[in-house]
Amino acid sequence: MNIVVCVKYVPDAQSDRTFNESDNTTDRVGVDGLLSELDEYAVEEALKLVEAGEGEVTVVTVGPDQAADALKKALQMGAHKAVHVKDDAIHGSDAVATSLVLAEAIKKTGTPDLVITGMASTDGTMSVVPAMLAERLGLPQVTFASELSVDGTTVTIRRDGDAASETIVATLPALVSVTDQINEPRYPSFKGIMAAKKKPVEEWALADLGIDASQVGLDAAWTKVESFTKRPPREQGQIVTDDGDGGTKLAEFLSAQKFI
Numbered sequence: 524m525n526i527v528v529c530v531k532y533v534p535d536a537q538s539d540r541t542f543n544e545s546d547n548t549t550d551r552v553g554v555d556g557l558l559s560e561l562d563e564y565a566v567e568e569a570l571k572l573v574e575a576g577e578g579e580v581t582v583v584t585v586g587p588d589q590a591a592d593a594l595k596k597a598l599q600m601g602a603h604k605a606v607h608v609k610d611d612a613i614h615g616s617d618a619v620a621t622s623l624v625l626a627e628a629i630k631k632t633g634t635p636d637l638v639i640t641g642m643a644s645t646d647g648t649m650s651v652v653p654a655m656l657a658e659r660l661g662l663p664q665v666t667f668a669s670e671l672s673v674d675g676t677t678v679t680i681r682r683d684g685d686a687a688s689e690t691i692v693a694t695l696p697a698l699v700s701v702t703d704q705i706n707e708p709r710y711p712s713f714k715g716i717m718a719a720k721k722k723p724v725e726e727w728a729l730a731d732l733g734i735d736a737s738q739v740g741l742d743a744a745w746t747k748v749e750s751f752t753k754r755p756p757r758e759q760g761q762i763v764t765d766d767g768d769g770g771t772k773l774a775e776f777l778s779a780q781k782f783i
Contacts, residue, residue: 524578524673526569527635529625529656530562530597532590533646540646546614546741547748551587558593562639563600563708568671569639570601571706579603581632585613585624591724598719599711605724606632615741618647622655624739629660629731633705637678638698639653641665653700663693669704720776 534540535555543550569580582597584590585608594605608628616624629638638660643650650666657664668680678697682689683704711719729736737743763772779782 524572524576524636525633526578526637526639527627527629527632528562528565528569528580528582528597528602529629529638529640529648529652530582530593531559531641531644531676532556532584532586533559533644534719536645541753542748543724547751548741552589556589556592557688558596559641559645561643561645562593563596563641564703564705565639566597566600566602567706567708567715568701569637570709572671572673578636579631581606581635583628583632584608585616585621585626585628587614593773594724595719595743596711597627598724599715600709601715602722602724607724607726608728608732610729610736612740614646615742615744617746618649618655619745620739620743621722622652622659624729624732624734625652625656625679625768626659627734628727629656631732634696636695637673638662638696640698640700640702642702650653653698657698660698662696664698664700665693666700668699668701670740671699671701695759696721698706713763 532553533556535557538555540554541550542548566582574579580602581604582594582602583606584593587609591607594607598605606628608624613624629635632673640653653666654664665678667682669683670681672679676695677692678695678699679692680699682691695782763769
């Protein structure tokens with residue numbers, strides 16, 4: 524079974540994330556970044572499927588030079604090869620353009636039996652790219668899987684909702700997005716880290732995918748950030764001294780803040 528996993532390089536949630544002042548896009552270069560945590564579950568699930576049978580896992584990402592770190596982590600976990608689509612024209616792309624680039628990259632890798640993604644990216648948290656990607660590839664989409672199995676020519680998932688769990692079956696090839704309940708991603712071993720250095724990583728530009736630069740980037744985006752303001756520093760809290768009327772003072776404070 525040949526599986527393609529889409530992964531994303533995102534700003535570290537522990538870092539001081541911000542926007543570029545020049546165009547109000549997310550700063551992905553001037554901050555520490557890493558493989559999106561939710562994508563680790565997708566990589567792990569792909570590896571489990573291949574290890575249970577045969578085949579290979581290809582990871583694909585779209586992003587600047589630093590995005591190679593996301594591929595590196597996936598290769599260290601056990602993925603067999605990687606594809607990095609990087610082109611200055613991609614900067615500022617929205618979900619629509621991102622799905623276009625990913626779709627063309629996946630097509631160029633061959634004909635995978637399964638495409639797996641995380642349920643969302645930890646920076647955008649939109650959860651729309653998997654559906655857009657499935658539409659562009661002409662594949663059935665089975666999303667938000669908390670359990671996944673493949674049997675012959677079909678894939679079966681369990682989707683857990685607030686009130687019920689659904690079992691969904693689709694024919695292969697298909698696209699599946701997975702949640703953080705599906706498995707426990709492995710840590711790269713020393714052997715995996717050393718082996719990753721020899722694994723192939725291809726770099727493609729838009730021209731290699733037959734995509735015109737006018738179809739992507741900030742100018743082609745359907746949505747843009749008009750302005751942003753840095754979060755103000757936290758102010759010192761108000762101390763209420765209880766002289767027998769502490770409850771009254773607390774109620775007055777909550778009322779003034781419109782909490783009650």
